[in-house]
Amino acid sequence: MKDLQDLLAMAIPQPAMSHQLQLAEESSISVPDCLDFTLQRFTYESALPVEDVAMVVYQPAKRGQAAAIELRYCVAGSKYCKNPECTDQLCAGKKEQCSDKVPSVDLITVRFQPTFIQALQKGATSYSIFDNQSRKPFVKSIQPCTKSKSVLETMVHNDYEGVLKNIFLQSRALDLLLYSSDQFVKNDIDERYGCRFLTQMEDRGKIEKARDILLEQLDAPITIRDLARRVAMNECYLKKGFKAMYGTTIYDYFQKERMEKAKGLLYEKGMSVSEVAMLMGYSCISHFSTAFKKHTGLKPCELLLR
Structure with a gap:
């Protein structure tokens, strides 16, 4: 929870303003043997200077367990409708036509399960997602690119159910990992952890x-x-x-x-x-x-x- 609060503090630098946030929605979806997806949506009445930010959280492999990777995002711009007759999915498709929308801040976490990361790296002939010699966990701040923010929007607003939803979330989460990897993984070993x-x-x-x-x-x-x-x-x-x-x-x-x-x-x-x-x-x-x-x-x- 502390890391999520740190993420909010990065997105809204003025501490006093972050108190205006009100939790409007909270959901969690687990895709078996793959990932966990959570969403916390906060609304606010007056304008807030929100900047899109993200974090990469890495836990190294230990005792036969593969490394774990967690992507955390704080993005602004999505809408939450207070009208009970207007579903969130409808607002996502017709934001400008919704008269009851209010600004929101979305905290999104995608945690890849260790076994899934291990499966991705099997048979790889080049470098792994992270250096195998790394034994220290780290948290790295990154700036979500346009592609990542587009993917996050579809993950929050989609009409899939059941198995199809699991397939959709898995494919979109892999897109996030791919787009984010440019910022925390490099082919050059000296630059693998970004600009020192x-x-x-x-x-x-x-x-x-x-x-x-x-x-x-x-x-x-x-x-x-x-x-x-x-x-x-x-x-x-x-x-x-x-x-x-x-x-x-x-x-x-x-x-x-x-x-x-x-x-x-x-x-x-x-x-x-x-x-x-x-x-x-x-x-x-x-x-x-x-x-x-x-x-x-x-x-x-x-x-x-x-």
Whole structure:
């Protein structure tokens, strides 16, 4: 429970604000010989600054028992409907049409059973999920990537029952393990446990400052060299540290946030394609359209027609 509270504290840095959370739902599902899935959903009345965070908890093998891996997530954005005539599944599919929704924070835990992890590693000719020589447990904080958050959404909101639900949860949990592994497992033995320099709070702070700079100037692209100079960090460390903390490259993160902002300006503000392209720092509309389609799968004009 302490670790879950730590996760909440990371997602909501202001201690006083976390007291506004109210437990609205709690559920647990066990897939035999595979994993345990638990969900705790908290609602809150006033706006809270919630940041999606995650933890990887590793227990080493001991006394003939395989290593155990637990993934813990604290994500915002899901909705909980207070209207008894409107099911949670319905809200998941039509969030914008639900008038009784309130903001929520979901604490999700996926614990892989030791025997399942051992079965995954059987016959592996390369490195195991964790170094076989490791005898110490650890807890590592990671930033859930977009793919992981999409998987979590489907795990919370699905219509499967019985055996099909077990199959679905197992497949989705393996997706989570795969997407998260990029942040805590490396082919290079020296880097297998991530960027060691990130154990220093000062260095993590520089990475966070770099992200804040990106978000503050989505309309003005900045080179990695200039970004590294502004946060007083080596370029190589900045690139490695950013990917370790946020699960993606600096450029991909910037483009994703840039296109999300553009989508909001087009769809919610009703601005024209040329206006948005100019605001996002594009001198050529066709370049903006290409970047937008790559991110959203739609051309800007196609989004306006919806």
